[in-house]
Amino acid sequence: MSTQGSESSDLGLLALDRQVCFALAVAAREVIALYKPLLEPLGITHPQYLVMLALWERAPMRVGELADRLSLEPATLSPLLKRLEAHGLVTRERDPRDDRALAVTLTPAGRAARAKAVEIPEQVMAALGMGLSEVEQLRDGLLGVIAAARR
Template identity: 65%
Template sequence: MEPVTETTDLLALDRQVCFALSIASRSVIALYRPLLQPMGLTHPQYLAMLALWQYEPLSVKELGELLQLDPGTLSPLLKRLQALGYINRERDSKDERALCVTLTPAGRALRAEAEKIPPAIVARLGMSLEELQDLHRSLTRVIAAARGTAGVHAG
């Protein structure tokens, strides 16, 4: 019987995709913190702002689907963005049951400051844009496979 070694042990920590993804996620998000702090944003709030800068107006439900966040997580995040003066949450005039999220002038103006973030992250990672685009494609495939939607175009 062959002894368990690092190369044959299926449970070796450094062979686990989940471990590499977890460490990579925490490490990359940590790079964003000093860039987002002057704006008063957390990383999840930044993601919400990205979605709003791209797709505004959005219902809370649409925003939750885009960000893949449940209402219990999204609601406090939106309340904080509203307290910061970056968004408004109002009942949709077409559907009183839906809450519509829009940017305030301050929220729109914040976009100019946020445009500095992606190049700063690329520089801090020290990876080429091509490498990062390849990584994004691979992660998108991992997400689709994990959700059981492999083969379905995500994007």
């Protein structure tokens, strides 16, 4: 049997504005929305941008490695890669080291897209009104949340 006092404290803990999941979901939606107009000239979506960021760091990369790098399931990554391939930004071919695996490689257009994307991080920081150190501090905090959630 619950009392008025315990119901009140329970409601406090269940208040929407006190939920970390709510704050993270809204923040993610709002920040990703900032990317949309910046990515339109490249003709890619935010999830495709994340794939391109990983490939600009290191390509070629096996699909499994890329999925791990992006914390995605390969089945989720496949449609993204197909669309990037249709846009002429990547190719998917059998890995010469292991013909059971697909390797993703940047095309010349995919490599050239990097030069167009180089200003995006600064534009996002400006839209947020945050400097590099603030963004890095936020990112580090979120990486801590990710690590804690995975434990």
